[in-house]
Amino acid sequence: MTARAPGLLRPRGPDAGEARVETVELFYDLVFVFAITQLSHRLTHHPTLEGALETGLLFVALWWSWVYTAWATNWLDPNRTRVRFLIFALMAGGLVVSMSIPEAFAERAAPFAIAYVGIEVTRSLFTALALRRHDRANCVNFVRILVWQVGCGAFWIAGAFAEESRLALWAAGLALWSLAPVLYFWVPGLGASRASVWNVDAHHLAERCGLFIIIALGESVLATGATFAEVEWTAPAAIAVLGAFAGTVALWWVYFNIGAEHAAHIFAASAERGRVARLAYTYLHIPIVGGS
Numbered sequence: 001m002t003a004r005a006p007g008l009l010r011p012r013g014p015d016a017g018e019a020r021v022e023t024v025e026l027f028y029d030l031v032f033v034f035a036i037t038q039l040s041h042r043l044t045h046h047p048t049l050e051g052a053l054e055t056g057l058l059f060v061a062l063w064w065s066w067v068y069t070a071w072a073t074n075w076l077d078p079n080r081t082r083v084r085f086l087i088f089a090l091m092a093g094g095l096v097v098s099m100s101i102p103e104a105f106a107e108r109a110a111p112f113a114i115a116y117v118g119i120e121v122t123r124s125l126f127t128a129l130a131l132r133r134h135d136r137a138n139c140v141n142f143v144r145i146l147v148w149q150v151g152c153g154a155f156w157i158a159g160a161f162a163e164e165s166r167l168a169l170w171a172a173g174l175a176l177w178s179l180a181p182v183l184y185f186w187v188p189g190l191g192a193s194r195a196s197v198w199n200v201d202a203h204h205l206a207e208r209c210g211l212f213i214i215i216a217l218g219e220s221v222l223a224t225g226a227t228f229a230e231v232e233w234t235a236p237a238a239i240a241v242l243g244a245f246a247g248t249v250a251l252w253w254v255y256f257n258i259g260a261e262h263a264a265h266i267f268a269a270s271a272e273r274g275r276v277a278r279l280a281y282t283y284l285h286i287p288i289v290g291g292s
Contacts, residue, residue, distance in 0.1 A: 007130060007133060007134050008076055008077055008080045008082055008083050008130040009075055009076065009077055009130065009131070009134055009135070010074070010075060010076065010077045010201070011077075012199070012201075018201065018203040018204070019074065019201040019203060019204035020204070021204060021207050021208060021211065022073075022078040022079060024078045024084050024087055025070075025073055025078055025087070025208070026211070027087075027091070028069065028087050028090065028091055028094075029066075029211060029212070029215060030091075031091050031094035031095055031098060032062065032066055032094070032098075032212070032215055033215050033218065033219070034095070034098045035062050035094065035097065035098040035101065036062075036215055036216060036219045037219055037222065038098050038099075038101035038102060039055055039058060039059055039062070039101060040219055040223055041102065042054075042055050042058075042101055042102055043055045045102075053167070054104075054105050054167065056290070057167070057170060057171060057174060058101060058104060059290060060174060060178070060286060060290075061116065061170075061174055062097070063285075063286055063289060064174075064177060064178070065094070065097075065116065065119055065120065066212060067209075067212075067281075067282055067285070068120070068123065068124075068145075069087075069090060069123060070205060070208040070209070071200070071205070071277075071282075072123055072124075072126075072127045073087075073204075073208075074200050074201055074204050074205055075127065075130075075131065075135070075138065076126075076127060076130055083130075086122070086123070086126050089122060090119050090122070090123060093115045093116075093118050093119040093122070094115075094119060096111055096112075096115035097112055097115045097116050097119070099111075100112035100115070105166060105167070109159070109160040109161075109163075109166060110160040110161065112160070113156040113157050113159065113160035113170075114157065114160070116156060117149070117153035117156050117157060120149040120153065121146065121149055121150060121153065124142050124145045124146040124149055125146055127142045128142035128143050128146060137193075137194075137197040138197060138198070138199075140190060140193075141185060141193040141197065141198070143187075143190065144185035144186070144187045144190055144192075144193060145180070145185055147185075147187045147190075148176070148177065148180045148185055148187070149177070151176070152173040152174075152176045152177040152180075153173070154173075155169045155170065155172050155173030155176070156169075156170060156173045159173070181278050181282065181283075194274075195272055195274035195275040195278060196272065196274060197274070198273070198274025198277065198278070199273070199274070200273050200274060200277045202264065202267040202268035202270075202273055202276075202277075203264065203268060205267075205277055205281050206260070206263065206264040206267055206268075206281065207264075209281050209285050210255075210256065210260055212285070212289055213255055213256075213285075213288065213289060216289050217248055217251060217252055220244070220247075220248045220251075221245070221248055224241055224244040224245060224248070225241075227241075228240075228241040251291070255288070263280065267280065267281070
């Protein structure tokens, strides 16, 4: 018989097997398909250094939001009704964030920032409460994460209402949030967390990150096809579209045919899964996804 986890948590232990990526998690990813498309279109319409910086900042912010949901559902069981409603709420907030992307540094700054901070705080608070009776160490860790998110969120909210310094404030908030895992979410009075207590399921997190790569590669295919459909079909255009498609296929080949499975085996066999998850499946995936 398969072990049943307490509360809202996934089953853990030798009888539980590897955690599966559930359909509701794939449903959640649809919001990020839209978000990546919005980022791509935004960069197309703002082909300047400032536009690239702004779009890059938004991309990293979205990545953190997505990957922390992947971390949360590594513990939370998406088959439980309350967890599903959490995911649906995060999707709704993510839809507001995604719709705001084209004008996130203009008139839609406030909806973007408020929805973004709301997603982060809601997720961490829910996860901390779900863990409180069953995994004390990780419960305290999500409290630390919540404190960091509230502090970083202040920069996002302030930037939404300070047009002249918006980029600087949002960059500061994002930089602090990107630094938090390196510092093990140290908080006065609570101290720092330890990677040894981050008992992540390697198969689940590796598969979730691979799915985000598929989202990014899929956007490349969509952008290539949509652009070619609107231009005159000439030989140079055909060469360009074939080159773009070949590049996307090469990226898929390098990640999935060469690296992903080998890396997942190393991840699963590691005695310090939390440390591997933080480095390889959180930080190192930022340039991988961005490059895709």
